[in-house]
Amino acid sequence: LQVTVPEKKKVAMLFQPALLRCHFSTSSTQPAVVQWRYKSYCQDRMGEALGMVTSGLQTMSKRNLDWDPYLDCVDSRRTVRVVASKQGSAITIGDFYKERDVSIVHDADLQIGKLMWGDSGLYYCLIITPDDVEGKNEESVELLVLGEA
Numbered sequence: 319l320q321v322t323v324p325e326k327k328k329v330a331m332l333f334q335p336a337l338l339r340c341h342f343s344t345s346s347t348q349p350a351v352v353q354w355r356y357k358s359y360c361q362d363r364m365g366e367a368l369g370m371v372t373s374g375l376q377t378m379s380k381r382n383l384d385w386d387p388y389l390d391c392v393d394s395r396r397t398v399r400v401v402a403s404k405q406g407s408a409i410t411i412g413d414f415y416k417e418r419d420v421s422i423v424h425d426a427d428l429q430i431g432k433l434m435w436g437d438s439g440l441y442y443c444l445i446i447t448p449d450d451v452e453g454k455n456e457e458s459v460e461l462l463v464l465g466e467a
Contacts, residue, residue: 319452319453321340321443322457323338323458325339329462330464332464334433337427338443339427339459340352340457340459350445350446351446354401354422355441356397356441359388359439360389389460399414401420401428409421409422418432439460441459
């Protein structure tokens, strides 16, 4: 099983639609379950953009180059929720997204109709197959929603 996302980071405008792409290949003969999960940033990216980052975090991230204070924290410190799941042709939308224009299109791409402020964060494309468990079964894409300048 191999999951890939062509864009690691996507910047989109508020109230515009967004398509988060995800591809996967599998040796499984069973239909794969596609699940998109959302994880909020560990801290506000807008604060960074406005220069309000604490120096302690900058020192920490300089020490460990792979560590990202926005992306790397335990899930209990941020919001985690299921956006949508797809099994065969049946698509299930997560509770938080029920009133939104959200769908899984093509094989595993996540389509969001109108972006809201709270949509910025990490989106994980997770592929579950019953008989192909080798390889990488999830990949993430970062979505940053910007407003009118």
